[in-house]
Amino acid sequence: MKFAICQELFEGWDWERQCRFMSETGYDGVEIAPFTLAPTAGQVTAAQREEIKSVAAQYGVQIIGLHWLLAKTTGFHLTTADKAVRDRTADYLAELGDLCADLGGTLMVLGSPQQRSLQPGVSKQQALDNAIEVLNRALPRLGDRGVDLLLEPLTTKETDFMNSCDEAGEIIRAIDHPNLALHQDVKAMLGEDKPIPEIIRDHAGITRHFHANDGNLRGPGMGPIDFIPIFRALQSTGYDGYVSVEVFDYTPGAENTAIESLRYMRDVWNKVQHGE
Template sequence: MKFGICNETFQDWPLARGFEYAKNAGYAGVEIAPFTMANSAYDITPQQREETRRAAEDAGVTVIGLHWLLAKTEGFYLTTPDDEVRNRTSDYFAELARLCRDLGGTIMVLGSPQQRNLLPGVTEAEAMKYAANCLRRAMPTLEECGITLALEPLGPAEGDFLLTAEKGLELREMIDSPNCQLHLDVKAMSSESKPIPQIIRDSVPHIAHFHANDANKLGPGMGDIDFHPIFAALKEVNYDGWVSVEVFNYEPGLEALVDGSLKYMKSCLGQ
């Protein structure tokens, strides 16, 4: 397992400064939210892409990939019956794949509940078909760029579509591409009736990426969730990918969130 952290944790810091802090704290990788570079991936210039990639290389960290893919964008929707909007969304995912490749990343985590929640009159089954149609259209570009799309189930606090890992696996099967897999998030899994270690076991071999956080929106070890059985399950299934810290509450301060999360995760692994 490799430890990473999401770059919005550093809030308004320049990307290069965040890369350096993450490296010094002991993280091997950083995951980038595109909105921290520009509101649209189309507006991120080739020069910005090259400078960001070089800054990560200079700091000695890997750009893991992208998450918060549709945050702060307009005009995109995954589960709409509107063909034009879905096609426009597919094209944007293709551009995100090119951005991810240009930054040196290999993974795109698809959460973005506000652009996938069920619209009035659209059933869950219909939404699954629309989402599969939208993403399937973008997959040739992801495959060409060497990018894996990691579908992220989210809990009911975030939305009403793709609420379980089982649903994520179902959508993955509908898309039917080796470059479309599953992302697991501890906060999201904590809302399921199934124990988190069992979700991990049942999701093999399709786990492409993993987010570590607590149900209270803080980092691992900062709430009620015990990560020891979670990491034991990841070791049991031989997961060797990234475990990225993703928090939503920054009140404890940067040092506590960044340094404390990593220290706790390593303790769970006996490091």
């Protein structure tokens, strides 16, 4: 099992301090939120991209990819009836793919609930058709750069579009592109009507990334969720990607969250490996 962390947790830290801390704590990889680098992907210069990649490599931390792709941006939407906005969104996803590849990453997690929720007058079927159009337009360039686009189901508290792994799977199968797959998130799967281990097993064939967090929006092990059945399901399906810590409640502090989350996950993984 390889462990990573989503770095927007380290708000106010410079990049070298982030990489040094992640390395010293024991994380294998890091997932970057683009808005922490610049307002838009295009504003991250070639020199900055090289420096970001170089510093991470210096500390032995792999940049695995990007998430929060459309957060804190304007003018982008996945399901809108406005074709000009859809085209612009597809082009921006491709631009993010260039940023991801330039940093050495290979995956992008598409969550961004505000930029996919249904707009007035747009039916679910129209929204689905519009989303498929956007993804189809972006995927060729992502494929050329070796970047996977991963659909992230989210709860109905966050969005009214793509709320389950089944719904994401339907989109993935409809498009049938080798660089489109599923991302799973513990907090999000708590909103589904099946146990998380069952959801993991049902979608093992299309899942390429995994976010670990707890029901209280803090790190794994910092809330009520028992991760032993979850990690056992990942092990049984042969999952060999990263498990990234992604939190939404920063109250315990960045350092404490990062340290305790990794300690807990390593302990759980050790127990699973030994059949406990």
